[in-house]
Amino acid sequence: MLKDAQKQIDDWAQGFKDPYWPPLAQLAALTEEVGEVARLVNHMYGPKQKKAEEAAQELGEEIVDVLFAAMCLANRHG
Template sequence: MSLAYRVLIRRRYPGNIRATMTLKEAQARVDAWISQFEEGYFPPLLNLARLIEEVGEVARVVSHQNGKRPKPGEDPGDLGLELADVLFVLICMANRDGIDLEAKFEQVLEKYRIRDSERWTKKSS
């Protein structure tokens, strides 16, 4: 996403930017936005292609930040915005299939807590 486009978004939608929201709120906001269009959510394979594309953009930014320099005139990108693009597509995928990401994220955190309880060295308090 170009710098000019990011600036345009911030100027055009300043009231829509919030500091925090729950996953449930994010899912509701995405659903409200998508639901206003006749086309609705993209089919699963198209969403998967979009997800892969967005993850590729994350990889490009990480590469620019940690190794390969951008070409002259090439936008180095904004890692936070690229990660948010990934989150948007993930939310679209979850919403389309009726998945409560907040509940599933709690389940995955518990899975890691149990599975990895003895895997890593804990910090001293």
């Protein structure tokens, strides 16, 4: 299942001149996405309340972003 998802991402990425960002940029993107998941979980279960002006985000969508970033990094390295 994950290999299929990785292949779909790679097929899509190969349509660009530079299919994947450099490794450190990819790691930064992955870290940013994990931070967004942490922020949401903290809002949902921790003491930090969400500000009224903050847009609603879905935890599932943010987890998918983490998986996408991780698969891009994995694809770049075989």
